[in-house]
Amino acid sequence: MNVEDFDFELPEELIAQTPLPDRTASRLLVLDRKTGQTEDRHFVSIIEELQAGDCLVLNDTRVLPARLYGVKKDTGASIEILLLKQLENNEWETLVKPAKRVKEGSVIEFGDGRLTAVCTGEAEHGGRILKMSYEGIFHEVLDELGEMPLPPYIKETLPDQERYQTVFAKNRGSAAAPTAGLHFTKELLEKIEEKGVHIAYITLHVGLGTFRPVSVENIEEHEMHAEFYQMSAGTARLLQSVRESGGRIFAVGTTSARTLETIMKEHNQFQEASGWTSIFIYPGYEVRGFDGLLTNFHLPKSTLVMLVSAFATKEFVLNAYNHAVEQRYRFFSFGDAMLIK
Incomplete structure (x- = not known):
C-alpha cells in the first residue's frame, strides 16, 4: 500500500491556528462507516449520537512544557x-x-x-x-x-497554555495533546454522564510518532515510535462490562484507539496493563477494541489518516475529508472534529 494513496488537497488557510474561545463550538462531521454517508453537525450534538450504556474512552495524559x-x-x-x-x-x-x-x-x-x-x-x-x-x-x-510544544504548522502564539490541555488532563508525560479531547468541557462531560453514558480513562503519552512523517513509499515498511500506555483495572472492568451489556465503546482520539487495540491485541480482552506500544494501524487491520471513533482532521499521508482509514475504509474517509475541505472545516490540532460510527 502506497503512502500516496492517503494524500488529499488541503488549502493552507483551513489549518486552524488558534483554538475557539468555547471548546464545544467546533463543528462535527458525522461519518457512517457502513454507508459512507456524512452529516454536518456541531460538536455539542455528540450527546445525541451517544446512548445510555455506551462508553467514551478519554486519554488523560497531560502535555509537558517540553x-x-x-x-x-x-x-x-x-x-x-x-x-x-x-x-x-x-x-x-x-x-x-x-x-x-x-x-x-x-x-x-x-x-x-x-x-x-x-x-x-x-x-x-x-x-x-x-x-x-x-x-x-x-x-x-x-x-x-519550558514552553508548550505546539505543532510546527501552528504559527500563532498561545496566550493561555491550558488551552492545549484537555480539561481532564492528569498524568504528565506527553509531547503533544490528544487533540480530539480538546473539544470537551467539564459541563458537557457531566451532561453525557447524566444521559447514562460511561466515561473511562486510559493514558498514552504522545511521543515522536506524532511528529514523524511517513518517509517510505510502502507504508508496511514504516516503523512507529514506541509510546507509553496504561490502563487501570477499573477501566478494564468497565469496558468489559460495557461490551457484555451490548454498549458501544467510543475511542476519543487516535491515542485512545491505539491503546485499546494494543491491549486487545496482546491480551484478547480488556485488562489492567501498561508498557510501550508501537502499534501501527492501517487498512487491512481488524479493529476490535472500539465501536466508534471521535477524531480531529489529520495531515495528508499521515499514520493517523491511515488509522482512521482502517476503521472506516480509505474511500469513505477521503470522501469525508474532501467534503470537509469543501465545507471549510478547520483542520488539525485546534480544528473541528469527526465522529465515525
Missing part, C-alpha cells in the same frame, strides 16, 4: 530541544535543533544555568539522549523554563 531554548556552553550557539521520553537517571530522549551542533559530551544550559543538559549519546531517528542536572523538582523547573 520545548526548551538554551545555549551551548562552549560556543554560545542557540539550541532548541523537545523532550520526548523520560529514561532512567534523569536522562531524556529528545529532538534537538540544530542536531549537528550537539554531539556526545556537548553541554547545553537553559535559564542561565538553572537547568543543564549533557549529551550522552544519539537516539533513534536522529534524536539525542540528554542527561539533566538541576536543583529542586524537575517538573517545577520545566514549568518555569
